[in-house]
Amino acid sequence: MQLENYPLNLSFVIGNTTFHLQRMVLESIISPIPLHNHGNGCCEFHYILSGQGSILSDGTTYHAAAGSFYVTGPLISHAQTSDPGAAIEEYCLYLKTTEKKQAPQHTSPALRAFLKKINHTKSYFLPYAPQFGKLMTAIFKEIQHKEIGYTIQIESLFREILVLLIRNSQKDTDAEMKKTSSLATDKTLLLIDEAFLYRFQDLTLNDLALQLNLSCRQTERLLKQYYGKTFQQKKTDARMAAAVLLLEKQLSITQVAASIGFSSIEHFSSSFKRYYGVSPSVYRKGAGLQHAGKEKPLEHHVF
Numbered sequence: 001m002q003l004e005n006y007p008l009n010l011s012f013v014i015g016n017t018t019f020h021l022q023r024m025v026l027e028s029i030i031s032p033i034p035l036h037n038h039g040n041g042c043c044e045f046h047y048i049l050s051g052q053g054s055i056l057s058d059g060t061t062y063h064a065a066a067g068s069f070y071v072t073g074p075l076i077s078h079a080q081t082s083d084p085g086a087a088i089e090e091y092c093l094y095l096k097t098t099e100k101k102q103a104p105q106h107t108s109p110a111l112r113a114f115l116k117k118i119n120h121t122k123s124y125f126l127p128y129a130p131q132f133g134k135l136m137t138a139i140f141k142e143i144q145h146k147e148i149g150y151t152i153q154i155e156s157l158f159r160e161i162l163v164l165l166i167r168n169s170q171k172d173t174d175a176e177m178k179k180t181s182s183l184a185t186d187k188t189l190l191l192i193d194e195a196f197l198y199r200f201q202d203l204t205l206n207d208l209a210l211q212l213n214l215s216c217r218q219t220e221r222l223l224k225q226y227y228g229k230t231f232q233q234k235k236t237d238a239r240m241a242a243a244v245l246l247l248e249k250q251l252s253i254t255q256v257a258a259s260i261g262f263s264s265i266e267h268f269s270s271s272f273k274r275y276y277g278v279s280p281s282v283y284r285k286g287a288g289l290q291h292a293g294k295e296k297p298l299e300h301h302v303f
Contacts, residue, residue: 002027003089006143012155014162015115016103021158022094024143029053029088035079037072044072045093045161047129047136053082058123064088069132071165073122091136093158117166124169135161188212189226200238201261205231240275243268244283253280 004026011020028051035056038044052065057078062070064080072078082088099119103112126132139157142150195208208231209219223231239260246256257268272280 001030004144006140008143008154010151010154014159015107015111016100017115017119018098018100019158020096020098021154022096024091024093024140026089026091026140029080029082029090032081033079035077037075037077040074041096041098042074043095043097045095045136046070046072046090047133048088048090049133051082051086051088053080053086053088055080055125057125060123060125062125062127064125064127067128067130067133068126069129069136070125071121071123076123078123091140093136093139114166117169118162121165121169124165126168129164129168131164132161135164188222192223192226196234196238200235200242201259203235236271236275240272243272243280247280247284250284253284256280 002025005023006025007023008021011018013019046069048064048066048068050066052063055062055064055068055070055078057070057072058076062068064070080088097119099115103115135157139154142153142157191211192208195203195211199207205216205219209216212219212222214222220231223229223234227234229237239262242260243256246259247253251259253269254265257265260268262268262271269280272278272283276283
């Protein structure tokens with residue numbers, strides 16, 4: 001139910017986009033507003049003053065209450081419902097945008113990027129955004145009183161809303177990207193750990209890169225960043241850790257060498273000694289166990 005309805009005929013241009021503010025209403029949503037959408041270029045900016053309920057926009061349902069701000073853009077299906085005994089009262093600003101294909105030559109790259117984001121904002125919801133409420137209320141009062149210069153004031157206030165909208169949506173986008181990046185990194189590190197744990201015998205840099213969907217160079221850079229080691233150093237660590245466990249199980253040195261991916265006992269023995277400072281046979285006798293258990297590896301060599 002519309003409590004107040006003020007038609008507007010205010011147009012202004014920013015870069016290659018014309019904004020036409022058509023009307024602003026103060027309404028109370030007593031009966032549910034069914035699912036509907038608007039035509040090309042048509043948008044609604046809503047700010048809830050009181051009450052609470054649910055907003056369905058572009059297939060997502062949001063809980064809305066006093067302080068919520070949301071945008072429903074062209075062709076976006078949306079519906080509004082108030083909770084029993086808590087009718088939503090809101091401002092709704094109706095507008096239409098027209099985007100020209102070519103921006104004026106004097107338009108800066110920053111302004112072009114800004115307008116591109118505005119013209120691609122079809123659906124947006126903020127659960128609590130009083131800063132938008134102040135601007136929407138100020139526009140409503142300017143429309144009500146129509147004092148000298150009110151159209152200039154409305155245009156200025158609306159521009160502020162556009163800036164706030166893009167800044168807030170950019171923050172949300174950045175936060176989502178960081179979250180996605182963090183999840184991707186966690187998954188990548190898990191794949192790396194599992195590769196060196198279960199496939200260290202014959203794992204190659206190319207194998208690991210293919211598994212991570214990265215280039216060999218990117219994979220090496222990732223290992224250095226998160227582990228502080230090269231691929232060969234990580235592989236050596238995994239092989240030598242396994243060698244110690246197998247030696248303690250009383251397998252022959254030949255069996256140990258074969259089990260961890262060495263083609264010859266000589267190669268294994270020399271690599272083990274470079275890593276722990278003692279030969280596998282000395283380690284098995286006990287002298288090396290004490291030595292290797294108390295001290296860190298002397299040096300990590302590529303083999």
